[in-house]
Amino acid sequence: xxxxxxxxxxxxxxxxxxxxxxxxxxxxxxxxxxxxxxxxxxxxxxxxxxxxxxxxxxxxxxxxxxxxxxxxxxxxxxxxxxxxxxxxxxxxxxxxxxxxxxxxxxxxxxxxxxxxxxxxxxxxxxxxxxxxxxxxxxxxxxxxxxxxxxxxxxxxxxxxxxxxxxxxxxxxxxxxxxxxxxxxxxxxxxxxxxxxxxxxxxxxxxxxxxxxxxxxxxxxxxxxxxxxxxxxxxxxxxxxxxxxxxxxxxxxxxxxx
Ligand code: 48F
Numbered sequence: 579x580x581x582x583x584x585x586x587x588x589x590x591x592x593x594x595x596x597x598x599x600x601x602x603x604x605x606x607x608x609x610x611x612x613x614x615x616x617x618x619x620x621x622x623x624x625x626x627x628x629x630x631x632x633x634x635x636x637x638x639x640x641x642x643x644x645x646x647x648x649x650x651x652x653x654x655x656x657x658x659x660x661x662x663x664x665x666x667x668x669x670x671x672x673x674x675x676x677x678x679x680x681x682x683x684x685x686x687x688x689x690x691x692x693x694x695x696x697x698x699x700x701x702x703x704x705x706x707x708x709x710x711x712x713x714x715x716x717x718x719x720x721x722x723x724x725x726x727x728x729x730x731x732x733x734x735x736x737x738x739x740x741x742x743x744x745x746x747x748x749x750x751x752x753x754x755x756x757x758x759x760x761x762x763x764x765x766x767x768x769x770x771x772x773x774x775x776x777x778x779x780x781x782x783x784x785x786x787x788x789x790x791x792x793x794x795x796x797x798x799x800x801x802x803x804x805x806x807x808x809x810x811x812x813x814x815x816x817x818x819x820x821x822x823x824x825x826x827x828x829x830x831x832x833x834x835x
Pocket of ligand 1: 751
C-alpha cells in the first residue's frame, strides 16, 4: 500500500512551480512600492505598508532574506534592542529577555519572524535570488528597478535584465546603499559615506537619516547612514526597526500626494 493517496509526479511539480512563481512575478511588474533589501529595515517597511493596504514587492539578492540579522555578533547568535521597540517585537511575536535595561533576542528567531511576517502577507510578494542592477525613471521620478537573477549577475553572464515598476522605491540594501549609489551615477547627489562605529550615535542617526533622496527614491537602514555619513553600528537593531517604520510613513505620504 502506498503512503500517499494522491502522488505528485515530477511533471506536476514543475508545472505548479512555474505557474505560481510566474504569476507572482507578473503581478510584481506593477506594484505600489518596491523594497530592495530584505534586512530588518526593509522587512519592517514592507510589512507596515502592506498592513496599510499597499501592494509591496520585496527583492533580495541572497538565497535567504534577513540581511545582517542571522549571524548576531561575531557568530554569537544574539542581538540587542532598546526597550523603546518592545512593542514592535510584540507585534511580530518575537520573544525577548530584558537584561540591564535592554532587550536580548535570538537572532534566528528575530530574522525568521520578520521574514515570515513579510513572506506570508497577502499584500507582499517576496523574491529572493533577485539582484537590483539599476533604476527605472519616468519624468525625473524613480519609478522602478531593473533586475536580474543573482546567479546570472554572479556569473557575469551577458543576459539582459527586466524591469519592475512602482510608485516608490526603497533602498534598504544595508552598508552598500546600492540604489542611491546607482542614482548618484546619473544625477548630482552628495554622499558622505558611513562613519566609524558608534552604536549610540549610529542608532539615532539611522532614524534621522531615513528620508526621500530623490523623487520616488527612499533610503532606510544602514544605507541611510551610508548616504548621510552616520555611524556604523554592531548587532543592535532598534534603529533599523524604527527606520523601516519611518520610511513606510514617508512613502505612504509621497504616494498619497
Ligand atoms: O544589511 P541589511 O541587514 O540591511 P539593514 O536593514 O540592516 C543593517 C543591519 O543588518 C546591520 C547593522 C545592525 O545595526 O548595522 O548591518 O540596513 O540587509 C540588506 C539586504 O539587502 C540585500 C542583501 O542581500 C541584504 O539581505 N541586497 C544588497 N544589495 C542588493 C540586495 C541588490 N543589489 N539587490 C537586491 N538585494
